[in-house]
Amino acid sequence: MADNDASREDRQLPASERRLQKAREEGRVPRSRDFGHFAMLGGALLAAAALGPGLAQASIGMVRDAMRFGRPEALTAERLPQLFAAVGLDAFIALLPLLGAFALAAIAASAIPGGIVFSGKALKVDASKLSPINGLKRIFSIRGSVELLKLIVLAIALIAVSAWFVSSSLAEFAGLATWPLAQALDSGSALLGAGLATLLAVLATVALVDLPFQWFRHRAELRMTHQEAKQEAKESDGDPMLRSRIRQRQREIASRRMLAAVPAADVIVTNPTHYAVAIRYDETKGGAPRVVAKGVDLLAGRIREIARAASVPLVEAPPLARALYAHVELDREIPVALYNAVAQVLAYVHRLRNWVPGRSAAPRMPENFEVPEALDPANDTRANAAQASGPAGTSDAR
DSSP: OHHHHHHHHHOOBOOOHHHHHHHHHTTOOOOOHHHHHHHHHHHHHHHHHHHHHHHHHHHHHHHHHHHOOOHHHHHOTTHHHHHHHHHHHHHHHHHHHHHHHHHHHHHHHHHHHHOOOOOSGGGSOOHHHHOHHHHHHHHTSHHHHHHHHHHHHHHHHHHHHHHHHHHHHHHHHHHGGGSOHHHHHHHHHHHHHHHHHHHHHHHHHHHHHHHHHHHHHHHHHTOBOHHHHHHHHHHHHOOHHHHHHHHHHHHHHHHHHHHHTSTTOSEEEEOSSSEEEEEEOOTTTOSOOEEEEEEETHHHHHHHHHHHHTTOOEEEOHHHHHHHHHHOOTTEEOOGGGHHHHHHHHHHHHHHHHOOBTTBOOOOOOSSOOOOGGGOHHHHHHHHHHHHHHHHHHHHHO
């Protein structure tokens, strides 16, 4: 018992959607017995009020038809069962709307608290439920005690209301004996309906309290411990170490694919050691030049090694390399603001490829690349450092 209390105290986390769905698949949903009583009695009263006159007329007609039969039906054994079968069929057809109303009331009683659930797990035989010891534990448990207390209170309330109604209407019931039969039946039906409506009001009050109580108790029973929440997250999202290895594997594959595009690049823009960005311009496809590879530090060094092995020109342009790395994703065209700077680099590469040593001077590498200050991350770093250091730091920067 102490273990159960400790386990209940540890369940501090609300039930997750997956836990609620799993419980629903097992047929464990909130149910209100009091609402079922209210729905059935209410459905019976509504059906009696709506279908009562027609059912009465049908009953009178069936009795008349059953009492009218000739001598052959009474004396012939073969024809008498046919007469009973015809009367029974008429009775079933007359009661069919009433049975349908009861069926709808039963569906509403089971569907409104927790919804309609079709689960085969609830039909499986559980040996623990057949054990007398487990049955006694359920009866004398806290939940069983609460249910028993509710039934006692409900029974007392219904008995008290019934006694009050009978005592207050006793004179009217006694007076029905002196009335004509048709008028007495109508008045008696009205009195009986009023009494049932009073009982229905008691059941409705109890059901309005029991519905939210059952909902909250169902959620409380499905509360989770921290360990259960971690285990569920692990089952849902997978092992964190496995996810980390998968992400690492994906990065390795993406890195190899990116490095494979370096030999086909037109130029590598460097910082010269920290950044390396590979650019390719395909005139046949049109559009702007695209960034096919980029990296920093070790990956930048690897890009430069592959570029040298493939005879891809390397151009040192620190502001342009920083801007391209920060603002252009892989396999995306460069922004319009960097068109001029990249055009300078491509023009230099074009002259370098067409240069024949000994015939003319080597092409000069551009020195001032037209890179907007807003696109160079170094400018933001210097500005933040200047703001942090104050006037003295600004003076030193100058």
